[in-house]
Amino acid sequence: MTTEPTTSFEPGTLVHDLVTDRIGEYRATSGPYAMLRPVGGGREWQADPGSLRPATPEQRLSAGVRAANERAERATWGYPEPSRPPAPVPGCETCAEVDGLRRTAQAASDASAVTDADVLMRRHQRAEHGS
Template sequence: MTTEPTTSFEPGTLLHDPATDRVGEYQATVGPYALLRPVGGGREWQAAPASLRVATPEQRLSAGVRAANERAGRATWGYAALDRPPLPVADCETCAEVAALRRAAQAASDASAETDADVLMRRHHRAAHGA
């Protein structure tokens, strides 16, 4: 793969814009500017075509991860926010068991198990409590 400058790109090509240090999907050339859209969508920006380079695999991966993290941060799936753990319902044995799993995961600093407990609690809420 080349990182040499070029001014002719196929729509959809992921390019690195050194002026903004961002990776964007090439949309079109309008006048003297190339239009780039952030990976995952968003507001386009203008860049000087001569300064653009085809994004390296590392830059493409980083941009994709950033886009996925932004999508996850906006997702709520009907809950107030996914970054807040679901609360157990009082007098529900299953809720109490899953909450205990989450506390144990927190005590062990096991973020994966903590996330698993949150998923279990949300699934239980939907199935048993209509939330």
């Protein structure tokens, strides 16, 4: 079943990009392109709006299952959930110092510095605490 091209979608609509044969979440337009994001997150890609079709129920279901499987697979890699900051190890001076940097960045609403502190904390904990 082929549907006629639709040139405008509501943000969040799942669409089928016929050129890449991928299902993506419509985000917005940028110049002559439509911006799509993989279901479940990831790097956006540009698509020709004329090559987009609304995703079928089967395609939406398949993309959702694929995203859930990818999340479950990433969880088995041993990495903590990225949205959860690493907790400092009690009694560790370096952990306390980096935690202080994170708290200072949070107070200043500096999201980039918060992320930097989280990365430093994870690197330190892997190297020094084996976690």
